[in-house]
Amino acid sequence: MHGLVNRALQSFVCNTYGQDRWKRMLDAAGLGQVEFEAMFTYEDRITEKLLAALATELDRPLDDILEDVGTYLVSHPELERLRRLLRFGGETYPDFLHSLDDLPDRARLAVPDLDLPTLELREYTNGDYCLNCGLGLPGFTYTLMGILRAMADDYGALVLLDYLGGSERCEQISISVIQSAFSEGRTFELGASHG
């Protein structure tokens, strides 16, 4: 598993629930007091143990937690970078949704060994969409739902998201954009902080 995934979980738990609970989780998972490096690769079973310990420690369904992780990744002030990179996807929330098909390739441009599942957006009438998420990264679809929810706030769009379930080929999220410019959203300057 790419270190970014473990690092994201570490960052989420530490910033949301505190260092102590993170340490307790590591102990429960039998991993020792490890500091995850975003640029390393870890064995998949480490991530599996982490996720199991996360659900036990927080006493909540893993799917819910992963959705929170997605929201956290986009909305936490310390992680401004990811939000910005996603905002490059388009001027409006529907533009952003259409850019999701390119997301795995865009991610690879930044981090060549990060393999995200394929994404495919279908557009129906009246602002209804269906997003097909490829398999291969367990829990990714729920994390993505959290990201989509937080990005809607970022764009100031009013949307409804629903997990439609999975098949052996993909998992599906339905997205209804009720109002694309519902609120101000957060500002995005193309050239805010390079260098």
Added chain:
Amino acid sequence: MIDLGQLKDVIEKLCPMAIWVDRCGHIRHVGPTLQKVCPETEFVGHRALEFFRVIRPRSVLTMQDLAKTSGSKLHMQMRMPPGITLKGVFVELPDDAGAIINLSFGISVFDAVRDFSLSSKDFAPTDQTIELLYLMESKSAAMEASRSLNVRLQGAMIAAEEQAFTDTLTGLKNRRAVNHVLHRLTAVQRPYSLLHLDLDYFKDVNDTLGHAAGDHVLQYVARIMVDETREGDTVARIGGDEFVLIFDGLTDRGQLGSIARRLIDRLEQPITYGGQTCTISASVGIAISAEVRYLPVPGQAPDGSVAEVKDGADRADFNAILNFADVALYEAKRAGRGCFRFFSPDMLVSGASAFMPRVLVNRRQAGDGA
């Protein structure tokens, strides 16, 4: 036929940084992004070259010069604020409609986007600038993560090196490892012997053939010593051309003597390096744990006199054996090099005045390296 109003719309959509000039070089229209960069400037009706200077090619000073560059790349600079440099191309329009000078930010696009708060609407939909910005930003994020990882890894590497037991040049053990092994052997009171080997004439190799030759010789010598010892023995390089061999459980003088002789004989074989031949030799001092255990240790008294150290202290034991091997080594050197000597207590008396300073220096180094 397209009318001029339609043409203006087409230019705006495709080239939001374009200047449309008439036949004489007067501006008819500028694209919205260019106007956004220079909000104060009234372009229309003025000559384009009043606002822009062509830096390269240098010969372009008039509208006629500009027309001759048609289709090729221009480097231009704004004469008014913000004074930025731009890339441009001049293309003539048919039917006496004038010409288009299309401009772009070139490599300064990163600053321009920030300084003028440009958004994706300010670029043509097919323009690659947004992708370029995305790439720049994602790569600098990845680079920063990489750099901070490198800093952490470098710290870890330095810490690891400080704790290392290996001499990086030869792959042998180092002084730290020798201390560790001696500490272990004395703690469990195992009988062992220590052989202190110093290369003779090595300095000549370094001086005449250079450090690369010196390094080659050290690596070659290291291989011989590993060859001539058993797997469980310790072979260490503890200084420039000083080596220590520790034989766990081996205290037989006959065996030790023949090992030392074989080592010296093999080291005296000429070594070739880059077509040159290096000839070295070695002197060896040997001390055996049981024989030195309760002897007084040469102390650190400033007058060079031998100070008594209490028996039984492990640390004193293994410092002692290093010192006694060193004393024997000195005797071997004095006997004309290329030979070995076993330590014997009378060496402490006979050669005291001659060898003590060296012993003291070595002792201090050994202590520092611990």
